[in-house]
Amino acid sequence: MDNQSKFNFKHNVEKGLADSELRSNLKFATNTLRAKRKALFADPEETHALRETGRNIKARVLSRLPKLLGKLEKNCIRNGIRVHWAETTDEANQLVLEIMDKHGAAKMVKGKSMVSEEMHLNSFLEKKGKTPLETDLGEFIIQLNNEPPSHIIVPAVHKNRRQIARIFADKIPGATYTEDVDTLLKTARKILREHYRTAHIGLSGVNFAVAETGTLCLVENEGNGRMCTTVPPVHVALMGLEKVVEKLEDVPPLYRLLCGSATGQRITTYFNMITGPRKKGERDGPTEVHLIILDNGRSKILADGQLQETLRCIRCGTCLNHCPVYTRIGGHAYQSTYPGPIGTILMPQLEGLDKKGALVTASSLCNACEEVCPVMIPIPELIRRLRNEHWDMDKKGVLKGRGSKKSILEALVWKTWKFTCTIPWINRIQLKLMGLSGGFLPEIGPLKAWTSVRTKPVFSKKSLKDLAKKEGIRHG
Amino acid sequence: MGKPNSRENIFSRLNKAVRTVPAWYPDPSPWEPARLTPKERISQFKELMTAGRSEVYPVKGDEWVAQLKKILHERRINTLTYGPETEIGKVLATEWETNDGSTRLIPWNNTIETFRDELFKIDAGITSTMGGIADGAALILWPTPEEPRLLSLVPPVHFALVRADKIFASFTEAIKKLDWAKKAPTNSLLISGPSRTADIEMILQFGVHGPTDLIVLVVE
Ligand code: SF4
Numbered sequence: 001m002d003n004q005s006k007f008n009f010k011h012n013v014e015k016g017l018a019d020s021e022l023r024s025n026l027k028f029a030t031n032t033l034r035a036k037r038k039a040l041f042a043d044p045e046e047t048h049a050l051r052e053t054g055r056n057i058k059a060r061v062l063s064r065l066p067k068l069l070g071k072l073e074k075n076c077i078r079n080g081i082r083v084h085w086a087e088t089t090d091e092a093n094q095l096v097l098e099i100m101d102k103h104g105a106a107k108m109v110k111g112k113s114m115v116s117e118e119m120h121l122n123s124f125l126e127k128k129g130k131t132p133l134e135t136d137l138g139e140f141i142i143q144l145n146n147e148p149p150s151h152i153i154v155p156a157v158h159k160n161r162r163q164i165a166r167i168f169a170d171k172i173p174g175a176t177y178t179e180d181v182d183t184l185l186k187t188a189r190k191i192l193r194e195h196y197r198t199a200h201i202g203l204s205g206v207n208f209a210v211a212e213t214g215t216l217c218l219v220e221n222e223g224n225g226r227m228c229t230t231v232p233p234v235h236v237a238l239m240g241l242e243k244v245v246e247k248l249e250d251v252p253p254l255y256r257l258l259c260g261s262a263t264g265q266r267i268t269t270y271f272n273m274i275t276g277p278r279k280k281g282e283r284d285g286p287t288e289v290h291l292i293i294l295d296n297g298r299s300k301i302l303a304d305g306q307l308q309e310t311l312r313c314i315r316c317g318t319c320l321n322h323c324p325v326y327t328r329i330g331g332h333a334y335q336s337t338y339p340g341p342i343g344t345i346l347m348p349q350l351e352g353l354d355k356k357g358a359l360v361t362a363s364s365l366c367n368a369c370e371e372v373c374p375v376m377i378p379i380p381e382l383i384r385r386l387r388n389e390h391w392d393m394d395k396k397g398v399l400k401g402r403g404s405k406k407s408i409l410e411a412l413v414w415k416t417w418k419f420t421c422t423i424p425w426i427n428r429i430q431l432k433l434m435g436l437s438g439g440f441l442p443e444i445g446p447l448k449a450w451t452s453v454r455t456k457p458v459f460s461k462k463s464l465k466d467l468a469k470k471e472g473i474r475h476g
Numbered sequence: 477m478g479k480p481n482s483r484e485n486i487f488s489r490l491n492k493a494v495r496t497v498p499a500w501y502p503d504p505s506p507w508e509p510a511r512l513t514p515k516e517r518i519s520q521f522k523e524l525m526t527a528g529r530s531e532v533y534p535v536k537g538d539e540w541v542a543q544l545k546k547i548l549h550e551r552r553i554n555t556l557t558y559g560p561e562t563e564i565g566k567v568l569a570t571e572w573e574t575n576d577g578s579t580r581l582i583p584w585n586n587t588i589e590t591f592r593d594e595l596f597k598i599d600a601g602i603t604s605t606m607g608g609i610a611d612g613a614a615l616i617l618w619p620t621p622e623e624p625r626l627l628s629l630v631p632p633v634h635f636a637l638v639r640a641d642k643i644f645a646s647f648t649e650a651i652k653k654l655d656w657a658k659k660a661p662t663n664s665l666l667i668s669g670p671s672r673t674a675d676i677e678m679i680l681q682f683g684v685h686g687p688t689d690l691i692v693l694v695v696e
Pocket residue numbers: 261312313314315316317318319320341342369372373374375376377
């Protein structure tokens with residue numbers, strides 16, 4: 001789905017809004033996640049201080065990014081990890097394929113990785129005759145149904161138990177329909193454990209990569225991440241280049257912020273820290289560990305003093321849960337790897353305003369996302385910046401597709417408006433005319449869309465200016 | 477592998493870009509959760525581990541063996557794997573020599589390549605730990621050649637031994653006290669409970685891929 005069909009945001013929004021089952025699934029799940037987060041971060045002062053620490057840690061990372069990445073590379077290599085660099089997602093896909101081919105591997109078990117979604121790795125590998133298997137339960141469910149994730153933390157958040165039961169019954173040979181979550185889980189467990197045992201390659205994302213020690217940190221609850229990074233003979237880790245942190249001591253506050261914001265947990269079940277492949281004498285663990293560091297536009301984002309704040313994101317997903325737009329239309333409407341507020345600011349930067357510019361309309365600028373963001377990204381401000389670049393009236397934009405929204409008609413309307421407001425005699429005529437025609441505004445164009453759910457504005461016969469004059473109020 | 481100049485291109489863009497970053501940022505203030513007395517640590521550890529659906533049994537010194545045997549017997553656990561060269565491994569081996577009960581003890585002697593198929597069939601595994609953390613709470617595991625990584629992951633039941641005097645107040649404290657940055661092995665871990673998911677309708681379920689039960693013996 002993602003990217004393959006043409007992106008028509010308005011159509012997607014209408015479809016999402018009309019789907020009452022989707023809306024009730026989303027409402028339930030996001031309400032639960034919000035309540036859990038709130039319960040954990042109950043002390044506002046403490047939370048604020050922690051968020052400030054998080055913001056400053058990530059800001060400091062960005063200010064030293066090339067240096068830290070160099071250090072990370074050096075330390076990983078010292079630990080025996082093979083480090084690869086990919087400028088584009090194509091290059092990253094190719095790297096994964098080369099590693100698989102080198103080992104004659106056909107089957108890959110995958111832990112959750114948003115970067116792999118960004119790469120469309122699964123469809124790439126399938127085209128090359130490989131079998132990538134999602135193992136995170138949510139990802140497993142939607143892969144069965146051939147769908148992309150709709151949330152960056154809870155990929156199957158748009159599905160309820162009955163829908164999942166149906167997918168299992170339809171897609172898993174031999175499974176019968178049951179809504180018993182325990183049974184569903186046992187079915188998945190049995191299938192997946194067999195795959196771990198027999199897969200040639202395990203793939204994972206990276207939550208934090210520690211420069212000082214060359215350690216890859218993975219945050220998870222299910223244990224599938226540990227399976228994927230420990231059982232198969234080869235482990236491939238994917239990370240966006242902004243995931244590096246300076247020191248090990250930076251990890252605990254970021255980790256608390258991540259799990260608290262994502263699921264309202266104090267701590268996840270597993271915090272998995274990997275410093276290299278199996279050493280001599282060790283009895284398990286992969287014999288090769290590869291780290292693929294992806295740029296895909298991130299270095300360009302860093303070049304803009306304001307937009308670079310986007311790179312602080314730790315992918316906690318809480319902005320999605322708090323967004324009045326996301327919680328109503330769902331993740332698929334965005335037709336993008338990253339939905340919700342973070343997607344709104346990130347996707348147009350990664351893919352261009354010409355392609356994903358429509359996303360910047362998906363905000364009421366209510367500020368909820370900024371208030372909860374664990375690293376204090378000023379999302380609404382960045383949305384406004386992107387909206388401006390979408391029109392690019394002052395021609396100062398830097399993004400791909402800037403000004404793609406500019407229209408001659410609209411420019412003309414604003415020009416005319418300027419005249420009617422700055423030249424007194426035109427202004428007088430305009431006010432008269434509006435007063436006379438106020439009741440009969442034609443319902444076309446934007447007014448038609450506006451009035452479909454609101455009452456039509458009516459101009460008063462007398463302008464404010466006239467009324468003020470009558471009251472004897474003067475202005476210079 | 478990959479395009480030979482990707483790395484250079486990325487670094488040259490980054491080096492140029494980094495000039496736009498403000499020259500000064502406030503230093504992140506260190507974040508440290510509440511300090512706790514040793515007693516408070518133990519009780520908070522027990523409380524939070526239990527809340528996370530682990531079972532916690534305080535035991536005195538060598539009594540852990542008896543407690544372990546009791547649980548193995550009660551739950552009809554047929555097979556238990558362990559690292560025979562470890563301290564607890566030696567205790568187990570001697571104990572089983574004299575009185576081998578109904579549970580079969582399976583030592584992990586080989587590399588995973590030879591042991592994998594058998595391991596996936598074993599009911600339970602036992603490991604020692606580097607300690608625990610009270611703020612969380614979680615176990616700290618630093619797997620060793622003698623006590624491999626998968627001992628705490630593949631068998632459906634995981635027994636873990638924690639020394640009460642090795643329970644740290646927080647992750648931050650453990651990083652400092654254990655000199656984690658310098659001394660950590662190939663893989664180090666925090667484990668706060670049995671494997672879990674809430675991916676289906678936010679319903680919390682235990683035992684997805686890893687252990688369904690985590691049984692912690694706190695040795696005082
Ligand atoms: S933008 Fe902030 S709230 Fe949203 S996913 Fe990233 S870190 Fe979380």
